[in-house]
Amino acid sequence: MEAWKLAGRSDDSSLAFQPPGIIAFKPNTCEVNMEKQARAQAVISGRVQGVFFRVETQRTAERFGVSGWVRNRRDGSVEAVFEGAQQAVDAVLAWCKEGPNLAVVKNVAVKWQDYAGEFKRFDITY
Numbered sequence: 001m002e003a004w005k006l007a008g009r010s011d012d013s014s015l016a017f018q019p020p021g022i023i024a025f026k027p028n029t030c031e032v033n034m035e036k037q038a039r040a041q042a043v044i045s046g047r048v049q050g051v052f053f054r055v056e057t058q059r060t061a062e063r064f065g066v067s068g069w070v071r072n073r074r075d076g077s078v079e080a081v082f083e084g085a086q087q088a089v090d091a092v093l094a095w096c097k098e099g100p101n102l103a104v105v106k107n108v109a110v111k112w113q114d115y116a117g118e119f120k121r122f123d124i125t126y
Contacts, residue, residue, distance in 0.1 A: 037115040038086040039068075044096050045077040046106035053078050054124045056100040057092075064088040067119035071126060083119055 044053070049072050057070045057080060066084035073079050080096070082089045099105045 036086045037084065037117070038089045039081065039083045039113045039115045040089055040093060041111045041113060042080050042082065042093060042096055043073070043077050043109045044080070044099070044105060044107070045109075046099075047102075047104040048078045048099060049076055051102035052100050053103055057096065058122050058124055060095045061092050061122040064091050066092050067122050069119070069123045069125045071124065081119075083115060083117065 054070045054072065057078070061068065061070075061082060064084065066082050066088050068081040068083050070078060070080040082092050093108065093110060096108050097105055
């Protein structure tokens, strides 16, 4: 069933007063996605510096619509904070367990935190 139709091309009387060509939503057919939002802090260890881990983490997070940041740590690990839909954060964390081609990930330590919604994008920080 279509969630919307082009106004003026529908037998639905609720759309009768819309100008032709305007997209309108049919009443009572829109579904709202109320997926749980999540925040995770991760420390990734192994051979994860000098192998494009931060850049590829940023690309992966952006692909899944996750915001936050990633940075190198002095101990040779990489730290990141991910915020977004629970499934998207889970997907990025799953990617972190593999990393880019040149990486050798030994461990991904995750601490779940309360979602804060403080990031607008995903950044590489220093």
